[in-house]
Amino acid sequence: MEYIRKQRWATYSSAKCKEYLRNDFAHECAYCKLQEKEVGIVGLNFFEIDHFKPQVLKLSDSHKYHNLYYCCKKCNKEKSDIWDTSLLDPCTDDIFSGNTPAIAGGKEKDNYKYIAQNDRGTFYINTFKLNSRTQIYFRRAREAHENNLRVINSLIDEILLKVQDNIELRDFAKSVFQLVELIRKKPQELDMLPKNEMFEKAEEYLNDKGIENILVYEEYNMDIKMKANGNTYYCELVLDNSIEEKAEYRKNIDIEKLTTWFEKLNCNFGILFYYPKIQRMYFYPVSDEIKLSETSGTNKLKQIKISAKHLIS
Incomplete structure (x- = not known):
């Protein structure tokens, strides 16, 4: 596959x-x-x-x-x-x-x-x-691109090796100039992948608040790995485009999802509720505030309350 x-x-x-x-x-x-x-x-x-x-x-x-x-x-x-x-x-x-x-x-x-x-x-x-x-054009261009990268990396390594070995080079100035040109060209060969706007803004929000985080896109909707309250949490990112700021929000979590998280994840986990239109983000530490026993029964949804204590500020 x-x-x-x-x-x-x-x-x-x-x-x-x-x-x-x-x-x-x-x-x-x-x-x-x-x-x-x-x-x-x-x-x-x-x-x-x-x-x-x-x-x-x-x-x-x-x-x-x-x-x-x-x-x-x-x-x-x-x-x-x-x-x-x-x-x-x-x-x-x-x-x-x-x-x-x-x-x-x-x-x-x-x-x-x-x-x-x-x-x-x-x-x-x-x-x-x-x-x-x-x-066919795409495949030809791809192979040329890969070949260019190999040549660039090979030449850079060759020049650096000569400099590191302190070999006297009559054309040392020329080599340095060549190296600078290659370093300048390399980023053009390594285009940055575009980012999804939703995730990029959430990442920026956490960075602005000084919270260590990284996008991980792990199994079971675990989107972001972050540090909070001295612990590391894997979190699902949930977007809410509401424009009304409330003292308390009520959210529903699917019981099947909660059960899977408790059974499959060997880590702290939570949910980040992001409100981009009012620039607010709330962190609900699921593994701290809900017990596995609360996911049993006939209900398909578990209601939680998001308040000021969960606000990332």
Whole structure:
């Protein structure tokens, strides 16, 4: 298989769905493997959410996370409502890798064309038009990009090694100039991945408050790892676009989610409720304020209260 997706509580309409998918699919198209950094600053806008089994089938679980894939606009358009059980699944089948991949090639020696190894490989290539001029151009550019990085790193290492060994260089000045030029060029080859605005603003909020944090996108909706009250917590980030500031907010947490957290997570965990329109963030330490015994019974939701004591200020 090409990708292993994490267990998430997200659906097609969830605010965080696309961000979860882009992380589970390594910031690249699940079908053709085009990478975000290969399309520059428009990366996020060039990628979409695809229903692997298309909506036209009217399946009851069509919008659930396990049926959603991160893909580029081109592949989403080519696939459209096409469906056949023989279509290779990037999350279960060996397509480009593994012991017996369905598709080989794609390098200079193959004129950058993919070569099907079986009928399913042929159907996959034809469905996404992987041997079109555009796709071949992407693969050619990718290989050139990778080669440039190798040359740059090799030359930088060679120059630094000579300087470290104190070898007298007649052309030392020239070497330094060359090194500076390479260092200047390297960042151009290593484009930064775009960030999801919601997560970026939440990260900035915590940084501004002096709270140590890092985006982790771990299993079970654990989005952010942060330090609070002398402890480390894994937290789900929940967005609320309300514009009314209240003394107390009442929130509902799914009992199934709570039970999973208590049973699967071997760490402190909580929820960050972020209100970007009023610039407020509240931290509710679930593992401190709720007990596993409170998740039993017939109720599907657990109500909690968020107040001033939870405000991150």
